[in-house]
Structures are given as C-alpha cells and as structure tokens.
Amino acid sequence: xxxxxxxxxxxxxxxxxxxxxxxxxxxxxxxxxxxxxxxxxxxxxxxxxxxxxxxxxxxxxxxxxxxxxxxxxxxxxxxxxxxxxxxxxxxxxxxxxxxxxxxxxxxxxxxxxxxxxxxxxxxxxxxxxxxxxxxxxxxxxxxxxxxxxxxxxxxxxxxxxxxxxxxxxxxxxxxxxxxxxxxxxxxxxxxxxxxxxxxxxxxxxxxxxxxxxxxxxxxxxxxxxxxxxxxxxxxxxxxxxxxxxxxxxxxxxxxxxxxxxxxxxxxxxxxxxxxxxxxxxxxxxxxxxxxxxxxxxxxxxxxxxxxxxxxxxxxxxxxxxxxxxxxxxxxxxxxxxxxxxxxxxxxxxxxxxxxxxxxxxxxxxxxxxxxxxxxxxxxxxxxxxxxxxxxxxxxxxxxxxxxxxxxxxxx
Numbered sequence: 478x479x480x481x482x483x484x485x486x487x488x489x490x491x492x493x494x495x496x497x498x499x500x501x502x503x504x505x506x507x508x509x510x511x512x513x514x515x516x517x518x519x520x521x522x523x524x525x526x527x528x529x530x531x532x533x534x535x536x537x538x539x540x541x542x543x544x545x546x547x548x549x550x551x552x553x554x555x556x557x558x559x560x561x562x563x564x565x566x567x568x569x570x571x572x573x574x575x576x577x578x579x580x581x582x583x584x585x586x587x588x589x590x591x592x593x594x595x596x597x598x599x600x601x602x603x604x605x606x607x608x609x610x611x612x613x614x615x616x617x618x619x620x621x622x623x624x625x626x627x628x629x630x631x632x633x634x635x636x637x638x639x640x641x642x643x644x645x646x647x648x649x650x651x652x653x654x655x656x657x658x659x660x661x662x663x664x665x666x667x668x669x670x671x672x673x674x675x676x677x678x679x680x681x682x683x684x685x686x687x688x689x690x691x692x693x694x695x696x697x698x699x700x701x702x703x704x705x706x707x708x709x710x711x712x713x714x715x716x717x718x719x720x721x722x723x724x725x726x727x728x729x730x731x732x733x734x735x736x737x738x739x740x741x742x743x744x745x746x747x748x749x750x751x752x753x754x755x756x757x758x759x760x761x762x763x764x765x766x767x768x769x770x771x772x773x774x775x776x777x778x779x780x781x782x783x784x785x786x787x788x789x790x791x792x793x794x795x796x797x798x799x800x801x802x803x804x805x806x807x808x809x810x811x812x813x814x815x816x817x818x819x820x821x822x823x824x825x826x827x828x829x830x831x832x833x834x835x836x837x838x839x840x841x842x843x844x845x846x847x848x849x850x851x852x853x854x855x856x857x858x859x860x861x862x863x864x865x866x867x868x869x870x871x872x873x874x875x876x877x878x879x880x881x882x883x884x885x886x887x888x
Contacts, residue, residue, distance in 0.1 A: 478659065482590075482666050484647040485650060485669060486590065488645045492587065492615060492645075493587075499643075500611055503610060504557075504559060506638040506642050507603075507610075507635050507639065509553075510635070511552060511556070511634060514630075514634045517630055518544060518634070521629065522599065524626045525626050526543060529542055529623055532623070537727030537785075538623070542599065542623055548600065552604070555603075555604065556854075558848070559608065559611050562853050562870075564611070564612075565872050565875045566585055566586060566875060569582050569583070570585060578886060580882040582879065582880045582881075582882075583877050585872075587876075588612075588614055588671050590616070590617065590669060590671050591616050591670070591671065591673075592617045592670040592673045593674045594674075596621040596624075596678060597623035597624050597677075598676075599620070599624040603635065604854040604855065604856070606649045607854060608871060610648060612874040616648070617650045618632065619652035619655075619659060619660060620651070625653070625655050628651055629653060660684075663691070664688050665691070672693075674694045676857040679698040679784065682695060682698065694869070696869075697729070698810050699729030699731060699810055700782060700784045701734070701813045701815075702814045703717065703718055703734075703735055703814070704735075704738075704827065705718075705736070705741060706816055706817060708818045708819045709745070711741070711748050712748070716752070717839070718735065718752070719753060721815070721842045722788075724843055726786060729784075730812065730844070730846060731843070732815075732841075732842050733785050733790060733791065734808065735749070735791065735792045736804055737766070737792060738801070739796050742766065746766060746770040747769070750773070758790055759774065759790070761774045762791065763792065765794035766792040769794075773792065784810065798826060802827065805833075806832050809831075809833055811834060812834060812835070812860055813833060813834065813842040814831050814835075814837070815838070824838045824839075834867040835868075852869075852870030853871070855869055856870070859873070864876075
C-alpha cells in the first residue's frame, strides 16, 4: 500500500501541470478503449457473476455487478460526457484588491490524492477514475472481492489508455488485495491520501467513518421515501412509486419506504399495489395500510429504516404532513425523499423541512444521479453536510487555495 501511495504522490505532481486539452484527450482514449475491450471486460465480469451466484448474492446485488455491452457503452458515453464538462480547476471564485495593493484570488484546485473504497459495482471503477482524472486528482481504487476480475480488467484498460497519451499510468491505481487488511491500511494512509470516499452499504460506510484517520467524505446508503400527500394525484403517485421501486432494485436511489396520508390511503393503496404486484414486490405495512389493500404483510419498526435492495417496500400511514416529515427525518439515511402532491404549500413545507441531500416534488427518487443531474458521472452521493452534499461531480472533487500577488508589500 505504501508503494501505491508513493506512486500516487508522483502522479499528483504530474497532474498539476497538465492542460484541460491533455486531460480530455486521455478521457477520449479511455472511452474508446472501454468500447474496444468490452469483450474482455465482459468475460471477466462473467467470472464475478458466477462467483457471486455461488456466494448467494441476491438479485439486486447481482444486477449491480453485471456488465454487458449496453452498460459498457453507457460507461463510455459517461466518459465522453465528462469530456464536454468544463475543467473544475483554476476557476477564480473570488477576487479581492486590498487597500495596500495586494491582489488576492481564491481559485479551485484539486484535492490531491483520493482513495475510494467501494463494493460490488464495477462501473464505479471507471466513473471514479474518470472524474478524478478530469479534476486533476490521482486516485487509488479499492473495490470489493465480488467485482475484482471486472475491476482489474477495467483498470488495466484505463491505465493503458492514458499511458498511450503520455500520462503517468499511476494517476489511476487499483488495489488488488480485497482483504479487510487493505481497506484498514487505506484508512490510515494520511501521508499519502488527502481524502477517502467510501461507497457501498451501510456497514462499509460505518466502518470507514468510524475507523479512518484520513478525512472522509461520507456517502450514504439509501432508505429513500416517497410521501403520498392527501392532495396527491393517485395515478401519478402509483406510476412514480412503481418506477422508483422497480426500475433497478439494487441502487441507492431506489424507493424503499412509502408514507401515505390516511385521508387518501384507502384509494391510493390498491392502485399502488396493483402496479407493484406486476413485479411481485412484497409490501410490508402498518395496520391501516394492511386494511387498505389485501396481501400486505405486517411491518416492524426495523422495516421503516431498512434499505432492502430487493423487491420489498414498507408503508407507513400518517394523519398529517408534519407527522410524515417527522417520520421521514427519523428513519431516513439523508439520501433522497419525494412528496407527491398538488398542494404548493405542502410541497414548500416538505422541501424546507426534510433534511436530505435531494428532495423532490412529483418526481421519482431515481433521478438522484450524477448523469441525470448533468454532472457527467458521479463519485457517489454524499449524505453529509460539510464540503459536499448530494451527487458528487467534478466540482466536489476540488478544494480552494488563495493566490496572493504583491509588489513588495510587508506588514
């Protein structure tokens, strides 16, 4: 790990002097290489999928893990989207001329060397590397054992691509040791890492936040809520919930919890259940939800705080908007929440009081994504409040420094 750290510092120094055009050429080379090497990547991914099935991974986790031609093309498209985004480094965000003649500029600069610990999503290997490269950060990637073959293939392709453009290939490095020891070592690499970003399930994130001595940007698991207000359009609510729950069950912006106003639940619940039944979604609800539609199982308190990553959803019945907001803020992971309503005052109150990184009115939580937000890709969804919050794109991978210009001033 120390060797990786030393190489990353050298790569960081290299990146300090590259131009935006050079970075974009390297990114285009990565996109082209991912497409031309898709067969090899898929072959390695099949090994991971086979191992995952043997290990008993559920459908949601296998979906996260799976790569096919379409998904690899999607990753390459995301790389090209990043090319079209402005360089986040070197932007003057403030300028002050002091009475003594000093000119002070506050500019954006790379964080430096970023470490990323993540689980069974091989697309993160490409997304994270590309965003770090565009923002002039060196990166050390440490994925989970579930995706190791895919990660090695993707990292190898990217390193070769940037090397062909004259870049230090160690701008992108992958830790191939997937033992817990390697993750623990990364958490203590203060001499080499400027920042550590965990991306994965609740246990991984908790472990990094509690044990790392390297500064951490916390990304969150997703117990995302949709609240169906008493002034909601029921058909709209049912369609949004169906999309948010079933489009992809294994991602963090999936809706896991419904909150429904008591004045509308008897009409809304049967319509919502009708759509969810087409995907065999198991619904776990409180007593009033169970009375509103047949086939709903009883929910425990733990269900209201669960991130299932499966075809399961919880339902809580409330009597007021205030009760809904309090329930959400109590059980949320601070990721994404939505209200379905035609009442503008209710929408305004929900937006103001719900304490999550992304809050929606009449739209699916599935939009919480770097690509959907126009960021090209994302390094993760930050659920903390310092430095970055929500989908983390290029700007969130920079910090600032002051450039001070004088002509002989002394104090």
